[in-house]
Amino acid sequence: MGREAGETGRRTGLKDVARLAGVSVKTVSNVVNGYVHVAPATRARVEEAVAELNYRPNPSARSLRGGRSGIIALAVPDLRIPYFAELAGLVVAAAEERSLTVLIDQTGGERERELRVASGLRAHLIDGLIFSPLAFGPEDLAARSDDTPLVLLGERVQPGSADHVAVDNVAAAREATAHLIGLGRRRVAAIGARHDAGGETARLRLLGHRQALTEAGLPVHAGLVAAVDDYLRADGARAMARLLDSPEPPDAVFCGNDLLALGALRTLYERGVDVPGQVAVAGFDDIDDGRYGTPSLTTVAPDKRRIADEAVGLLTARLSGATAGPAREVRVGHELVLRESTLGRAR
Numbered sequence: 507m508g509r510e511a512g513e514t515g516r517r518t519g520l521k522d523v524a525r526l527a528g529v530s531v532k533t534v535s536n537v538v539n540g541y542v543h544v545a546p547a548t549r550a551r552v553e554e555a556v557a558e559l560n561y562r563p564n565p566s567a568r569s570l571r572g573g574r575s576g577i578i579a580l581a582v583p584d585l586r587i588p589y590f591a592e593l594a595g596l597v598v599a600a601a602e603e604r605s606l607t608v609l610i611d612q613t614g615g616e617r618e619r620e621l622r623v624a625s626g627l628r629a630h631l632i633d634g635l636i637f638s639p640l641a642f643g644p645e646d647l648a649a650r651s652d653d654t655p656l657v658l659l660g661e662r663v664q665p666g667s668a669d670h671v672a673v674d675n676v677a678a679a680r681e682a683t684a685h686l687i688g689l690g691r692r693r694v695a696a697i698g699a700r701h702d703a704g705g706e707t708a709r710l711r712l713l714g715h716r717q718a719l720t721e722a723g724l725p726v727h728a729g730l731v732a733a734v735d736d737y738l739r740a741d742g743a744r745a746m747a748r749l750l751d752s753p754e755p756p757d758a759v760f761c762g763n764d765l766l767a768l769g770a771l772r773t774l775y776e777r778g779v780d781v782p783g784q785v786a787v788a789g790f791d792d793i794d795d796g797r798y799g800t801p802s803l804t805t806v807a808p809d810k811r812r813i814a815d816e817a818v819g820l821l822t823a824r825l826s827g828a829t830a831g832p833a834r835e836v837r838v839g840h841e842l843v844l845r846e847s848t849l850g851r852a853r
Contacts, residue, residue: 518559520538520561522559523555524555527551529548534552537552537556553622557622557625575632575633576605576607576633577606577607577609577631577632577633578606578607578632578636578821579609579610579623579634580594580608580636580638581610581612581613581620581623581635581639582610582613582638583639583640584614584615585610587737587765588765588791588793588794588795589764589791589810590638592794592810593810593813593814596810596811596814597636597814597817600817600819601818604818606818606822611623613639615640615641617641620641620642620646621642621646623635623637624637624639624642624646624652624656625650625651625652632654634654634657634822634824635657636657636659636818637656637659638659638660639658644667647668655669655821655825657669657670657671657817658671659671659672659813660707661675661706661710668833669820669834669836670834670835670836671813671816671817671838673808673839673840674837674840675707675710675714676711676714677714678711678790678840678842679710679713679714679760679790679806680715680717681718681842682715682718682760682788682805682806682842683696683714683715683718683760684718684722685788686758686788686848687722689758689848691757691758691786692724692757693727693730693755693757693758694718694719694756694757695730695731695756695758695759696712696715696730696732696759696760697732697734697745697749697759697760697761697762697766697767697770698711698734698761699712699731699762700733700735711762712731712762729752729753730752732745732746732748733745734762737762737763737765739768740769741765741766742761742765742766742767742768742769742770743769743772744769744773745770746759746769746774747773747777750773750777756785757786758782758785758786758787758848759785759786759787759788760788761787761788761789762790763790764790764791764793764796764805765793767789767790767803767805767847768795768799770787771803781847782801782846782847782848782849786804787804788803788804788806788848789804789805789806789847790806791805792807792810792843796845797845799847801846801851802845802846802847803846803847804843804844804846804848805842805843805845806840806841806842806843807842807843809838809840812838816836816838820834820836
C-alpha cells in the first residue's frame with residue numbers, strides 16, 4: 507500500500523522517492539516532470555517508487571492560471587497503430603482550439619503502465635486525462651483515488667463509470683460483414699479475435715461479424731475465425747496464410763482493423779489470389795494507408811474527428827465546472843467506405 511508521508515508524518519518528498527529508487531533527486535524530478543531523456547529502466551524504478559510512496563508533488567508548483575496548467579494528457583496503447591496516431595493529431599487540434607496543450611503517453615496496453623497513467627503520476631502537470639485503455643478494467647477505475655478529470659475512449663471499461671466516447675463496434679462490424687455477404691460471399695472469415703486482456707473491442711467486432719452471418723442464415727465456422735497476438739500488419743499476414751491453408755479457405759475476410767487487412771492483402775498478393783475476385787477484404791479504422799494501397803481498402807470509418815472533439819469537449823466541460831454529476835456516454839457515428847478490395851477497380 508502506498509504511503510502519503512514518512513515515519514515522521516511529514517509529506518513524502520523527492521528525496522524519499524530518490525532514496526527508494528536508488529537515483530538522484532534530479533532524476534526523480536526529470537521523471538515526474540515528463541522529461542524524455544531518461545533510460546526506460548531508470549524511469550520504471552522511479553515510477554514504482556512514486557507509486558509505492560504515493561508521492562504527490564506540491565501543487566503550489568503548478569503554473570497559476572485559475573490553478574490550472576493548461577495541459578491535458580492523452581494516453582493510448584500503441585502509436586505504431588496509425589489509428590491512434592491519427593486520433594492523437596485530432597485531439598491535439600481539438601485541444602488547440604481551446605487553448606490547451608496535449609501531453610501524449612503510450613501504455614503498450616500493459617495493465618501496470620495503464621494503472622500508473624490513471625493513478626495521477628503526473629497530476630501536477632495535467633488538468634485532465636483522455637485515456638484509451640486495453641487492460642484497465644472496472645475494478646481498477648473503482649479503486650482510482652486520483653481526482654483528475656477523466657474521459658475514457660474505447661470499450662474496455664464499463665459505461666457509466668466515467669465520461670466515455672466510443673463508436674458502436676458491433677453495429678459497424680455487422681455492417682461490414684453484411685456488405686461482404688451482399689456480394690454473394692458465403693465463407694466469410696474474420697481476422698482479429700484475441701484472447702488477452704486487450705480483447706474487448708475485438709470481441710465486440712467479432713460479435714457484430716457473427717450477427718451478420720446469423721442474420722443472413724450462414725453458419726458460424728470456428729475455422730473461419732483467426733486469432734492474432736497483436737493488431738499489426740504481420741499478424742494479419744500470418745492469419746491470412748493460415749486461413750488460405752485451411753481445408754476450406756474463405757472467399758471474403760473481415761479484419762478487426764486496417765493494419766490486419768493490409769497484412770492480409772499482402773499474403774493474398776504473394777499467393778497469387780485475386781482480390782476481390784477470389785477473396786474480398788474489408789477492414790476497420792479508415793487509416794490513410796488503406797486509401798492508397800493496391801487495391802484500396804474497403805473499411806469502416808469511425809468519425810475520428812468527432813471522437814477527438816467530443817473527448818476534449820467533455821474534459822473541458824468538467825474542468826470549467828460547466829458539467830457536474832453523473833458520467834456521460836457519447837456514441838459517435840461511422841461510415842462504411844467501399845473501395846477496390848471488395849468492389850474491384852472501376853472500368
